[in-house]
Amino acid sequence: xxxxxxxxxxxxxxxxxxxxxxxxxxxxxxxxxxxxxxxxxxxxxxxxxxxxxxxxxxxxxxxxxxxxxxxxxxxxxxxxxxxxxxxxxxxxxxxxxxxxxxxxxxxxxxxxxxxxxxxxxxxxxxxxxxxxxxxxxxxxxxxxxxxxxxx
Amino acid sequence: xxxxxxxxxxxxxxxxxxxxxxxxxxxxxxxxxxxxxxxxxxxxxxxxxxxxxxxxxxxxxxxxxxxxxxxxxxxxxxxxxxxxxxxxxxxxxxxxxxxxxxxxxxxxxxxxxxxxxxxxxxxxxxxxxxxxxxxxxxxxxxxxxxxxxxx
DNA sequence: ACAATGTCGACTGAATTAGTCGTGAATACG
DNA sequence: CGTATTCACGACTAATTCAGTCGACATTGT
Numbered sequence: 001x002x003x004x005x006x007x008x009x010x011x012x013x014x015x016x017x018x019x020x021x022x023x024x025x026x027x028x029x030x031x032x033x034x035x036x037x038x039x040x041x042x043x044x045x046x047x048x049x050x051x052x053x054x055x056x057x058x059x060x061x062x063x064x065x066x067x068x069x070x071x072x073x074x075x076x077x078x079x080x081x082x083x084x085x086x087x088x089x090x091x092x093x094x095x096x097x098x099x100x101x102x103x104x105x106x107x108x109x110x111x112x113x114x115x116x117x118x119x120x121x122x123x124x125x126x127x128x129x130x131x132x133x134x135x136x137x138x139x140x141x142x143x144x145x146x147x148x149x150x151x
Numbered sequence: 152x153x154x155x156x157x158x159x160x161x162x163x164x165x166x167x168x169x170x171x172x173x174x175x176x177x178x179x180x181x182x183x184x185x186x187x188x189x190x191x192x193x194x195x196x197x198x199x200x201x202x203x204x205x206x207x208x209x210x211x212x213x214x215x216x217x218x219x220x221x222x223x224x225x226x227x228x229x230x231x232x233x234x235x236x237x238x239x240x241x242x243x244x245x246x247x248x249x250x251x252x253x254x255x256x257x258x259x260x261x262x263x264x265x266x267x268x269x270x271x272x273x274x275x276x277x278x279x280x281x282x283x284x285x286x287x288x289x290x291x292x293x294x295x296x297x298x299x300x301x302x
Numbered sequence: 303a304c305a306a307t308g309t310c311g312a313c314t315g316a317a318t319t320a321g322t323c324g325t326g327a328a329t330a331c332g
Numbered sequence: 333c334g335t336a337t338t339c340a341c342g343a344c345t346a347a348t349t350c351a352g353t354c355g356a357c358a359t360t361g362t
Contacts, residue, residue, distance in 0.1 A: 005352095028307080028308075043309080044352085062306080076260060105162065109272065120264055180338090210327075211339080212336070213329090213338085
């Protein structure tokens with residue numbers, strides 16, 4: 001599995017924050033409840049996202065977390081790389097060092113796949129993820145077992 | 152990292168066997184030496200490849216391993232899936248079960264990436280990997296630090 | 303002052319990775 | 333037959349990562 005729960009949960013959190021953009025800070029506990037993330041684990045992910053500059057946080061009563069930049073300007077690739085480190089499917093693909101000998105014989109295939117992946121991920125913003133979710137919600141209104149993220 | 156050394160080493164071994172197609176069994180020790188794989192670990196990988204039907208093995212003096220089918224008919228996708236299990240970048244992508252609720256909000260992006268990946272991997276045969284390697288060898292003849300796989 | 307909230311680091315149990323090792327089985331060869 | 337060669341298989345292990353939990357502390361609104 002390329003993505004661990006870190007990337008998954010972290011993106012969920014970003015979507016949640018984007019959905020409440022402009023509405024003041026959103027609390028960890030809310031995000032955790034709506035997106036089904038263990039709250040104390042979410043803590044770490046929010047810290048990573050903050051250090052990476054995607055969100056900022058406010059302490060004290062009424063505090064919480066907000067996007068540091070508009071959701072349209074934050075792409076999935078950057079968020080995931082901040083959370084997961086490199087997304088390279090194969091170790092040797094990130095060694096841009098010259099003189100690296102291609103020994104495993106399949107790098108060229110994976111390089112194409114990796115390029116396609118990065119292209120797609122950098123073409124999708126957090127705002128688009130929110131929009132996608134909104135459409136999906138309308139489609140399945142009332143029929144979905146989980147996931148009314150507006151509660 | 153999507154691929155562990157299993158997939159990497161296993162494909163290297165398949166390439167090595169394909170390169171010696173028609174030349175009788177190739178011994179574990181040879182493969183290990185040429186492809187820089189710990190021999191006792193390679194043992195496990197060959198077992199997996201054999202159980203998956205890609206190779207067959209011959210015991211006794213002069214024994215070794217051979218492709219069970221022509222290299223042209225073996226695609227990278229199948230080999231890798233045999234070694235690594237599912238290559239799905241995200242857990243939820245392999246649950247073809249109906250009723251699976253999309254909760255993480257990014258499945259649609261990853262589904263596209265996964266489809267592209269599987270398409271490319273199933274379009275490349277082990278024979279093509281060998282051919283690619285032969286071309287690369289000619290290009291870098293004498294200049295390469297490692298990797299004359301013909302020794 | 304105090305309650306609500308975020309911040310940070312230490313700690314943990316389970317799983318996975320990347321192997322090693324030893325024993326045993328098959329077989330070619332003399 | 334005996335022996336050397338080669339694969340077959342399972343037990344074991346050390347290191348790392350994953351997926352959290354927990355507790356102490358800092359900040360701030362009322």
